[in-house]
Amino acid sequence: MITGKELIQWGFKPGKWFPGAIADAQRMESEGRSEDEIFACLQSLMPVEMMPRTNALPFSIFLEPENDVERENLGLVVKAMDALLRTPTVASGVVMPDACPAGTIPVGGVVATKNAIHPGFHSADICCSMAVTVFKRNDDPKKILDTAFDITHFGPGGRKDHRGWDMSKELTAKFKSNWLLSDIVHIGNSNMGTQGDGNHFLFVGHLRSTGQPAIVTHHGSRGPGAMLYKRGMALAKKHTAIVSPKTPTGAAWIEADSDDGRKYWEALQVIREWTKENHFRIHDRIQAALGNQIVDRFWNEHNFVFRRDDGLYYHAKGATPSFAGFSPDDDGRTLIPMNMSEPILITGHADNKAALGFSPHGAGRNMSRTQYLRDVIGSRQFDDVLKAETKGLDVRFWMGTPDLSELPGAYKSARQVVSQIEKHGLATIKDFVDPYGSIMAGDWEKSMPWRNKK
Template sequence: MNGKQITKLGFEKKAIKLALAAAGQREKAGLSRHEILDELQAVQANPQAYLTGGVYAELATELTSQQEAQQARQTAALRPTPLPYRVWGEDLIEPGARTQMDVAMQLPISRAGALMPDAHVGYGLPIGGVLATQDAVIPYGVGVDIGCSMRLSVLPLKPDSLTTDEARKLLLKHTRFGAGVSFEKSFRGDHEVLHEGTWRDQPVLRHLHDKAAEQIGTSGSGNHFVEFGTLTLPQADLGLEAGEYLAVLSHSGSRGFGAQVANHFTKLAQALHPTLDPAARKLAWLPLDTEEGQAYWQAMNLAGRYALANHDLIHARLARALGVQPAASVGNSHNLAWRQRVGEHDLIVHRKGATPAEQGQLGLIPGSMADPGFVVRGRGNPDALASASHGAGRQMGRKAAANTLAKRDVQAYLRERGVTLIGGGIDEAPQAYKRIENVIARQGDLVDVVAQFTPRVVRMDTGSEDV
């Protein structure tokens, strides 16, 4: 007997191995290939009859489990009404984001949720949506840019120790932005994340390793940035004395690697739920007790570590160029899923564009290219699933911003605030975003503000039309 013959019968994955093992025992007992195939078909047709014991018991258990999972997937109807959830800054949130969150809270796997004040429409789960599910993970609940994250390095330098021209030259030399970009080989960094054995555990990860290695230490397009600015610390904290410091703030993710992981597993999730309501199509999930669910969980966490590695290299390059070591560092991811205790249950908490804010946990909430960002400390609010906003949040879509905002108005906004911009498109203009001060004011019960970062020299990818 061989695997090809068993596969032809319709056995899949783990069941093939179990069927081969059972067939081997029956061959030793003297049965012919034809007789064994007949027995396997009988087990396949009625596995419950073989659960009590015998050579086919393990195979029958696996087949029964697969059948139950398939039945559960195909009868996954949405709840008639959404589960209740809290909303922060409701006056700042567009109706479309509320509609998306309502659909997410109708999923049969959903248990709790919250919407942050920077929320706006996304794919599947809205940006700014926090969703807790039971034993399942939603690829689009995490997002396409898996592990998208923030990093702040506070340098032991005064803000005026670096001129605008010097900051500009450093950013041009030590950062790269845009789809598919990478550093020259002689300048490309290395990182321990690239040498993890995890890359060899799945075909999709093996296939994407070289791309990830090529793009390490770079940033994508859209709202990703690296900027020099002034950190104002009103009182001693972060292991620092009160005062003003030169600081580097970056927003970056998992590049093309994370995007391809997201798309690959979203297709698998949608194939598992062919009858899912079209309104929830982009919220298709992977049960964590399946091979697909475990594979995504592994790939997602690797992408999260890879995104943090990009920040490591960016900040190390800039600090090394300045001949200093950071005096303090703060960072957080805001496009991931975490295992978290919620009430009396262990759930999977998706934060798609939301900052983890457990009691005492430090995080970063940036504004726009010309507006301040904030170092915050979480208050662990259980109604928000210990979360906060991840930024100011868009009040205008990219196309709308590019079509309606005038370049001269954006440039005037930058000049008024003393910001020098490298790259950056009209679609990322400050006017396309909510006022960060309003967003921060709506979440006083979620975080406490520790310090303010004021941008001075900002680098981003070029947009549809440069500012």
């Protein structure tokens, strides 16, 4: 009986594929196949190891720093992209004006890959996205914000009582038909109608062009997306450990044209549908409570994987698509927020080829939350900081305790980001949603001290 020792003598290299190769060899031997036939068959099965590049591919940078803090931030972003563009599947990359370092791929980074989906490049917050609904009647914005505060739900976890918020029957059926999602229907239900923590928000304002009131929400796929990401990373690590063991685990990938790759791609589209349904279920509840007519709405993701006509997979980690047909429901408009005190941009596509057809997803950060609280907020009085930063806007924190790391000063200059969008032709600005106020989760660790182990 053929053993692993014999296969090594034949010149085959041991690895995670080896137990299967031994079993195949023994099966073929039992079928009466010759050693030459077995050898030829195993050669076709042996994975070809893909080595990381020695040098990174060149990439475009649209971030133009104006001070030392921004220059330091850019240096960290470039360092991360340089490591990323050594990954053997990567074909090209770009850095947006709002870029900042955040693990494997910087926020504001876009990476195109060949036949590869990298879960680590879209992260756990799959399909983080923006959605706007415009109302006909000019209701009091305070009334709109009061209504929204009562209806939505922020923070970790889902609704304990999610009756009336369950997923639609069509979406439930799609969850059940994909093995990566079939056992998390209950999470899809409990998380429906909820928004996250951190920089996720519900914004109330007016269209500058018409004066009509509008609500804008910013969130991702919550618990269902986080579960899919976890499972996708497990598949990716298993595959990459065989075909490219020297690639860092954060850059692991699933072969797109494999069975796992096809199912993961399908699951991503289902999670996208969940996120869209979640945005507009919240909007619809607010509309019903107000009794106001909806005259316009649209949405777009800015943290997702897009497949273009060139066959490449474009991983946008905090970057807004700016090319026609980026999604089945693309109507030529996208939303780019800045911070709670600045207007939200309504933009049209520009499809700058040097930018891989993307634009920024917001204002981004120049420093971590901890550094901002330590070096910028410091010992300043809380009320003074909040008043200065929010400029009289109606800003609310759903959990009661404000999160100072989400104040406008924690973000890059909106003026600077907008000027770079216009200078480089990353998008065309069509309109603005001017702010009245917004709701954010707040500091949930302080609001729920039982979560803090200390």
